[in-house]
Structures are given as structure tokens and as C-alpha cells.
Amino acid sequence: MKVTSYTFDKSSNWYGEWQEGCQDWTLVLVTYGRCVYWIEEKKQVLEKGQWLLIPSSIPFYGRSVPTMLHEKYVVQFDPGTVQASFPLFKLARAASRSTSKYELILDRLRHIHQQWQDKQPYYQTLCEALLTELFVYLHREWDQEAATSATLQLVEHMKSYIQNHYREHVTKEELGTCISRSANYAATLFRKVTGQTISEYVHAARIKTAIYMLRHSALTVTEISDFIGYNDPSYFYRVFKRLTGLVPTDLVSDRENVRK
Incomplete structure (x- = not known):
């Protein structure tokens, strides 16, 4: 699988057209807002959490919804030898779906974007490995249509509980109680x-919260870690490095001017 182009769009007036297809x-x-694609003259509205896969050589164009800001990652690639392994690559039409693995897919796309921008040694190999992994998750979800x-809805309840309590120690027992199921069932589901x-x-x-605070607050790394x-700030550094490829001080150095 070879990545040939990678972009992150953030716009309210984006337009793109491929009359001959790519x-x-x-x-x-799409990670924020919504945008519209026309694929072989069929309209497809994409909102946050939805992905769209367009085969090569299929004509399409897209644009922003007027006056509405949207954000999206766009990867163009050649499936190569993995094309025979993944059912989606055997389709002769575009495919789209909302993903329940949104955070996982977004994490991989962000990592690819960082590698594509930094262009460190072997970045293309890493990008292609991450994209292949991403399609494994998309296909598992595609196959689990049942x-x-x-x-x-139970999973959405658990996600909501975590969003409200992520600063605390969230356990499977708490999530089990949240959905009136056993702890092991909640964790497995x-x-x-x-x-x-x-x-x-x-x-x-x-x-995710730390990234925002490191860029836009006046708190120290230790204060953000505790918040x-x-x-343990050293543990925070290790987790941050593992998930983002950066250290917290990298973002602090680029921090906008703020006042306490």
C-alpha cells in the first residue's frame, strides 16, 4: 500500500473536482462539520465521524457546505498487493459509513499526517504501515455489520461516561454499572x-485535553498533568510521547501568548 498524497482540509469554501477520477x-x-461529495452524480453528505472511500478512476467532485466550516483528512493511495486482501478494494463503487472506531481511526490519520509533514527517515514506510492498520480496523467494522x-447505544453510553469522568480512574466496573451489565461484558463490548x-x-x-491546554492555557506541564x-508528570510524558510522538514541551514552546 503506497501513500501518494495526504492533506488536512480546514475550510468553509473548499472545492475540488476530478472529472476523470484520480x-x-x-x-x-470528516472530523468537524460537514461537506458534500458528488460521486458519479450521486450526492453524498459527510459529517463528523463518517469516512468515504472512492475507487480510482471514478469521477467525483466535492465542496464545503456554504458558510459552514469543516475539517477532514484526505489520503490518496495505491492499495498495491493488499487490494486482494480487503473486500472494500474489490468494490466498483464508493463506500461510506459512520465509524464507531472514530478515535482510533483519527489517531492513525493524525499520526500519518505528522509523519507526512516531518518527513523523517522511513516516513513513507511508516505511513503505509499505519494506513494498512487503519484499513484492518475499518474492515473489521465493515464485516461486523451484525x-x-x-x-x-450501550457503547455510546460508556463513551459519554468516560468523557465526563476521564480525569478520574475509570474502571470496567463503573462502566458495567453505567449500562447495567457485568464489568467483563462492558470491557469486552x-x-x-x-x-x-x-x-x-x-x-x-x-x-486530547492536554494538547489543547498545552497550546492555549498558561498552566505549566506539571499543572496540566495533574489536572x-x-x-506523576514523568508518566504523563511517557503517555504523551507514545500517543503523539511529541513531548509536552514541544507544544509549550509554540504556545500562543496567554495570561493567567
Whole structure:
């Protein structure tokens, strides 16, 4: 699988047109707002959490919804030898779906974006490995169409609970109580649907907040670490490095001017 182009769009007046289609496949994930694509003259509205996969050589164009800001990642790639392994690459039409593995997919796309921008040695190999991993998760979800709306709703309840308590020590017992199920059932269901363990999801929520605070607050790294639930700053550094590839001080050095 070879990545040929990678962009992050943030715009309220974006427009793109490929009358002959692209020579490579195109994957889109909307992370904020909404945008519109016309694929072979069929309208497709994409909102946050939805992905779109367009085969090569299929004509399409897209644009922003007027006056509405949207953000999305767009990857163009050649599937290469993995094309025979993944059912989505055997389709002759575009495919789209909302993903319950949104945080996991977004994490991989952000990592690819960082590698694509930094262009460190072997970055292309790493980008292609991350993209292949991403498609493994998308295909698992694609194949697990049997997941009922009631089951997905239980997972959304657990996600909501974590968003409200991620600064605390969230346990599977608490999530089990949240959805009136056993702790082991809650943990197994959460991982099956999201592709992440409860701990991984909590760490991701904490680091997301940390990134914002490191860039836009006047708090020190230690204060931010304590605020989001890490009493040990050195542990916070290790988790941050593992999830973002950076250290907290990298963001502090670029911090905008703020006042306490």
C-alpha cells in the first residue's frame, strides 16, 4: 500500500473536482462539520465521524457546505498487493459509513499526517504501515455489520461516561454499572466496538485535553498533568510521547501568548 498524497482540509469554501477520477484511491474522514461529495452524480453528505472511500478512476467532485466550516483528512493511495486482501478494494463503487472506531481511526490519520509533514527517515514506510492498520480496523467494522443499534447505544453510553469522568480512574466496573451489565461484558463490548480498551480510550481523552491546554492555557506541564488525572508528570510524558510522538514541551514552546 503506497501513500501518494495526504492533506488536512480546514475550510468553509473548499472545492475540488476530478472529472476523470484520480489514478489512486481516495479515503476521506470528516472530523468537524460537514461537506458534500458528488460521486458519479450521486450526492453524498459527510459529517463528523463518517469516512468515504472512492475507487480510482471514478469521477467525483466535492465542496464545503456554504458558510459552514469543516475539517477532514484526505489520503490518496495505491492499495498495491493488499487490494486482494480487503473486500472494500474489490468494490466498483464508493463506500461510506459512520465509524464507531472514530478515535482510533483519527489517531492513525493524525499520526500519518505528522509523519507526512516531518518527513523523517522511513516516513513513507511508516505511513503505509499505519494506513494498512487503519484499513484492518475499518474492515473489521465493515464485516461486523451484525452489531445492533442497541449494542452501539450501550457503547455510546460508556463513551459519554468516560468523557465526563476521564480525569478520574475509570474502571470496567463503573462502566458495567453505567449500562447495567457485568464489568467483563462492558470491557469486552467496548473493545469489540471501538477497537480500544477502556484504558486506551481514557488516555486518548486525557491527551486530547492536554494538547489543547498545552497550546492555549498558561498552566505549566506539571499543572496540566495533574489536572487531567496524571499525578506523576514523568508518566504523563511517557503517555504523551507514545500517543503523539511529541513531548509536552514541544507544544509549550509554540504556545500562543496567554495570561493567567
